Amino acid sequence: MFKFVLRALWRKLWTLVVISIVSFGVIHLAPGQPSQIDPMNPRFTKEQLLRYRAAFDLDKPLPVQYGLFYQKLFTGQLRSFKDNQPVIGKIIERAWNSFPLFVVGTILVWCYAFPLGIAAAVRRNSVFDRLTTVLVFALISIPGFYLSYLGIIFVVETFHVDVIGLRTFGRESAGPLAGAMDRVWHLVLPSALGVTAGVAVLSRYVRSQMLEVMGSDYVRTARAKGLDEDAVLYRHALRNGLLPFVTMLGLLLPGLIGGSVIFETIFAWPGIGRLGYEAILGRDYPVVIALNFMAAGLTVLGTLLSDLLYMVVDPRIRL
Amino acid sequence: MRKTAADARSPFRLAWRAFLGNRPAVMGMAIVAGFFTIALAGLVLTSGSHPLLDPREVRLPDKLKQPFARPNREAVPAASLPRLGVYLLGTDELGRDVFARMLEGGFVSLSVGFVAVGIAVGVGLVLGGIAGYYGRSRIGIGRLRLLSVDALLTSLIDVMLSFPSFFLILTVVAVLKPSIWNIMVVIGLTSWEGTARLVRAEVLSLREQEFIHAAQAVGAPGPRVIWRHLVPNSVAPVLVSATLGVAGAILTESSLSFLGFGVPPPAATWGNILSDGKRYIFDAPWLTVIPGTAILVVVLAFNLFGEGLREAFNPKLRER
Numbered sequence: 204m205f206k207f208v209l210r211a212l213w214r215k216l217w218t219l220v221v222i223s224i225v226s227f228g229v230i231h232l233a234p235g236q237p238s239q240i241d242p243m244n245p246r247f248t249k250e251q252l253l254r255y256r257a258a259f260d261l262d263k264p265l266p267v268q269y270g271l272f273y274q275k276l277f278t279g280q281l282r283s284f285k286d287n288q289p290v291i292g293k294i295i296e297r298a299w300n301s302f303p304l305f306v307v308g309t310i311l312v313w314c315y316a317f318p319l320g321i322a323a324a325v326r327r328n329s330v331f332d333r334l335t336t337v338l339v340f341a342l343i344s345i346p347g348f349y350l351s352y353l354g355i356i357f358v359v360e361t362f363h364v365d366v367i368g369l370r371t372f373g374r375e376s377a378g379p380l381a382g383a384m385d386r387v388w389h390l391v392l393p394s395a396l397g398v399t400a401g402v403a404v405l406s407r408y409v410r411s412q413m414l415e416v417m418g419s420d421y422v423r424t425a426r427a428k429g430l431d432e433d434a435v436l437y438r439h440a441l442r443n444g445l446l447p448f449v450t451m452l453g454l455l456l457p458g459l460i461g462g463s464v465i466f467e468t469i470f471a472w473p474g475i476g477r478l479g480y481e482a483i484l485g486r487d488y489p490v491v492i493a494l495n496f497m498a499a500g501l502t503v504l505g506t507l508l509s510d511l512l513y514m515v516v517d518p519r520i521r522l
Numbered sequence: 523m524r525k526t527a528a529d530a531r532s533p534f535r536l537a538w539r540a541f542l543g544n545r546p547a548v549m550g551m552a553i554v555a556g557f558f559t560i561a562l563a564g565l566v567l568t569s570g571s572h573p574l575l576d577p578r579e580v581r582l583p584d585k586l587k588q589p590f591a592r593p594n595r596e597a598v599p600a601a602s603l604p605r606l607g608v609y610l611l612g613t614d615e616l617g618r619d620v621f622a623r624m625l626e627g628g629f630v631s632l633s634v635g636f637v638a639v640g641i642a643v644g645v646g647l648v649l650g651g652i653a654g655y656y657g658r659s660r661i662g663i664g665r666l667r668l669l670s671v672d673a674l675l676t677s678l679i680d681v682m683l684s685f686p687s688f689f690l691i692l693t694v695v696a697v698l699k700p701s702i703w704n705i706m707v708v709i710g711l712t713s714w715e716g717t718a719r720l721v722r723a724e725v726l727s728l729r730e731q732e733f734i735h736a737a738q739a740v741g742a743p744g745p746r747v748i749w750r751h752l753v754p755n756s757v758a759p760v761l762v763s764a765t766l767g768v769a770g771a772i773l774t775e776s777s778l779s780f781l782g783f784g785v786p787p788p789a790a791t792w793g794n795i796l797s798d799g800k801r802y803i804f805d806a807p808w809l810t811v812i813p814g815t816a817i818l819v820v821v822l823a824f825n826l827f828g829e830g831l832r833e834a835f836n837p838k839l840r841e842r
Binding site: 214217218221222225226229230232333336337340341343344345346347348349352353356457464465468476479480483484486491494495498499500502503506 | 677698780
């Protein structure tokens with residue numbers, strides 16, 4: 204088992220190295236040297252060029268540039284082009300803003316996807332199952348931005364509350380209770396809309412997983428013993444059926460930094476996704492590279508964690 | 523032609539019958555077929571220097587007209603009146619005919635979906651085939667044989683899967699400047715991992731079967747074995763995932779257009795019609811509802827169609 208863990212670690216380490224190279228390489232995709240001033244482009248000034256040089260050490264060979272970039276990133280010397288703040292600090296600050304969305308979203312996903320998937324599997328081929336199947340596919344297929352606008356119109360017209368941004372502007376003095384309600388209203392819509400696709404996809408997985416377990420021999424044995432259906436389903440089938448979803452705990456990790464670009468842009472939510480969008484719009488390359496690298500890195504860490512978790516809960520894996 | 527009993531029970535027939543029994547999937551297929559027709563008709567009707575329905579004709583007196591509104595014959599010059607005599611789906615903030623713009627955008631969505639998925643499937647087939655067939659041979663520098671082909675390619679897949687794909691696509695498109703070709707290529711090159719995994723797994727299991735050994739015994743070279751024997755036998759699940767991939771690509775393109783990194787104007791896509799229309803959401807809701815619903819219907823149809831195919835061609839799913 205120790206050997207297995209060590210091997211997994213070694214592989215993930217290599218993946219991380221390749222990820223760092225790819226993230227760094229993306230900005231070199233642009234045709235021509237970034238240092239060549241384009242006389243036709245009024246936005247690329249001499250001053251910008253100097254900043255670019257300082258951030259990426261363009262006068263050094265490529266491998267050295269790569270090494271220096273990550274050294275600067277981790278020592279906090281790498282600064283955003285836009286406001287000269289350290290990149291790491293900016294990302295942590297914005298991730299903290301995305302955190303409430305992430306927590307509420309995760310709770311919503313788990314509270315809706317599991318009951319929905321289990322109920323659909325138990326009542327396979329019933330009207331309920333067919334209806335949820337079509338509904339799930341509709342939720343997967345609807346563009347998030349379209350759904351958001353429908354949601355905004357609905358909430359604004361029926362409840363007359365403001366939902367854009369972190370809180371209503373100019374209502375800071377309204378007292379703690381009103382302030383809290385205001386925060387809740389601003390939080391509910393983006394988190395609920397942001398997770399619709401997640402709920403849909405996860406409930407499909409839960410359904411097929413449950414169906415697979417319900418078709419297995421030991422469930423038939425449990426039925427043959429004369430156990431009542433609830434005990435068969437919820438004490439025998441469900442326990443094994445939910446096993447793979449333990450791995451999801453690990454995969455939650457990248458969600459900490461992977462706030463949704465679309466939803467945070469629509470709802471003017473100052474989180475990670477919006478930071479990324481602003482950075483891309485403003486050609487703030489240090490932030491863009493760091494975000495890509497950190498998001499991918501957290502995914503790798505998440506898969507490592509989920510592999511280990513799976514090994515703990517499922518003894519069959521350890522062989 | 524007379525039907526024989528064996529004919530009726532061929533795997534394809536069985537799968538087809540199972541597919542026809544799945545009503546949502548058949549409806550999905552019908553909508554997909556309809557979408558093809560409309561998109562191709564749209565290409566014919568809206569392209570050329572004097573198109574039948576001009577999606578770029580600006581008529582400022584007729585801006586933000588409701589669907590089925592008639593044009594203002596006094597203010598709009600006769601040459602730029604809509605050919606149909608009515609704005610079927612209304613007009614946008616520049617008085618452009620939304621019906622014509624939707625037709626033009628339909629073909630953009632179709633071509634982005636198919637070209638991007640074509641690229642993804644192509645890359646996935648080649649890399650997956652190589653990983654499965656040559657997986658055991660080792661590569662390295664000089665005499666150092668560091669790692670196997672399989673380890674190299676699977677870790678490449680791991681790397682690609684780790685990136686948040688939408689943000690990566692956004693980054694690359696922003697660096698390369700948005701154009702329809704860049705978008706197709708970037709979506710394609712960031713979504714081949716699933717296909718490669720599928721093909722690799724299929725090839726690994728097929729590789730040890732007799733017909734492959736027979737092909738190797740008569741001296742067929744590796745690429746021929748992969749291309750003529752292994753790939754055709756592993757292509758069914760790939761085609762199913764490609765159908766679902768088209769849905770994903772259309773959705774990604776519309777999201778990019780929505781954020782302003784899509785196909786640049788004046789070309790119309792469903793994403794940028796919606797993106798332009800969102801500013802008039804309370805005055806002209808049709809500018810949001812029409813493209814949004816169109817994207818929803820087409821993507822849903824591709825998803826239902828693909829899922830139906832998957833269920834029909836997978837005996838395990840069919841019988842349960």
